[in-house]
Amino acid sequence: MMDLWNKIRTEATGIWKEPMMAGTVEAFVLDHATFEDALLYLLSYKLQDENTSQLEIMEELEKVAGQYPIIFKYALEDLETSFRRDYAQKRYADVLLFSNGFVAIQSQRFAHWYFNNGKVATAKFIQSSVLKNFGIDIHPGxxxxxxxxxxxxxxxxxxxxxxxxxxxxxxxxxxxxxxxxxxxxxxxxxxxxxxxxxxxxxxxxxxxxxxxxxxxxxxxxxxxxxxxxxxxxxxxxxxxxxxxx
Incomplete structure (x- = not known):
């Protein structure tokens, strides 16, 4: 996991040099020591709205990840497969930063945990946020x-x-x-x-x-x-x- 994360950080350093991209690359990649931290930050940023802050969401996702750590292994496999099979993806960092499908899949994994653990409203919140932001509707079940x-x-x-x-x-x-x-x-x-x-x-x-x-x-x-x-x-x-x- 660490080897791939180091590669993503190296790729991101190159993207950082492009106009307009420095802030995005720093926030989603370079500010994080691990893939796990970066993914939680990315998802919480994408799922936040005017009523629920990024910090609130990230704290909740961290709790789930503590009980369901395999979610990160699955995310890395999704990322690697996207890079290998989607010929439009030239860098691993591009999948993490720009693939709406990747974000939707990872969000649903968290929603699925909530759904199976009796927190259906939270699961539905994640589902509706992904639909609103990306036009992708995956039921948490x-x-x-x-x-x-x-x-x-x-x-x-x-x-x-x-x-x-x-x-x-x-x-x-x-x-x-x-x-x-x-x-x-x-x-x-x-x-x-x-x-x-x-x-x-x-x-x-x-x-x-x-x-x-x-x-x-x-x-x-x-x-x-x-x-x-x-x-x-x-x-x-x-x-x-x-x-x-």
């Missing part, structure tokens, strides 16, 4: 794996009983929703290393098999087998999925 990438992120909606396993890459305007015909376990389950294209809609308690690809704009209403590509409205199998690198 959803279960997220690690090594996730929400590229661009804008317009993503993820329902309460959704499950997203490790290594999923999701583009903007994706919906993991219910059908509106029942309650309980009603949202999609996404297997490892699935790729979901922009504007895809997946509805109901369906399972998307490991390594599957969902084409942009697809409407998925049924299970998708492992390693297959589906496309269309409604979605149908059109071939084999490419190998995730």
């Amino acid at each position: 959803a279960c997220l794996g690690k090594g996730l990438v929400f590229d661009h992120g804008t317009g993503i909606v993820i329902g309460e009983t959704s499950v997203i396993e490790d290594g999923v890459f999701m583009f903007h305007n994706v919906t993991l929703g219910g059908t509106g015909k029942g309650d309980g376990d009603r949202h999609p389950k996404i297997g490892k290393n699935v790729l979901i294209g922009a504007g895809a809609t997946l509805l109901g308690n369906i399972h998307i098999g490991e390594g599957a690809n969902i084409a942009a704009g697809a409407m998925v209403l049924k299970d998708v087998p492992e390693g297959k590509t589906v496309a269309g409205v409604p979605a149908k199998i059109v071939g084999e999925a490419g190998q995730v690198q």
Whole structure:
């Protein structure tokens, strides 16, 4: 963890030299000795509003992190995966400083802890703050794996009983929703290393098999087998999925 944080700090020093960037880089990277401290500062800054201060939020997040330290390991895996698989990201520091999808995922992890520990209002506050600031709506009840990438992120909606396993890459305007015909376990389950294209809609308690690809704009209403590509409205199998690198 420390090696990657040192690399991020080195990258940030280069960004610091750009006009207008010194204050941002200092506040979010250079003022912090560890990745953990930087992440807590970043999230509390992004989640604050006119009624709830950054300090109040950071103190609360620190308490959660003390009971749930693996959250930082997951965050680093998300960051590393974003750098490796999103070709627009040229530096690790860019993911930390500028990726709305990364911030949304980390915020939801904290919201999920609150949701599971009976503090539903706090969980909903985090959810609504992320929606207001980034246009990404992830229910705090959803279960997220690690090594996730929400590229661009804008317009993503993820329902309460959704499950997203490790290594999923999701583009903007994706919906993991219910059908509106029942309650309980009603949202999609996404297997490892699935790729979901922009504007895809997946509805109901369906399972998307490991390594599957969902084409942009697809409407998925049924299970998708492992390693297959589906496309269309409604979605149908059109071939084999490419190998995730």
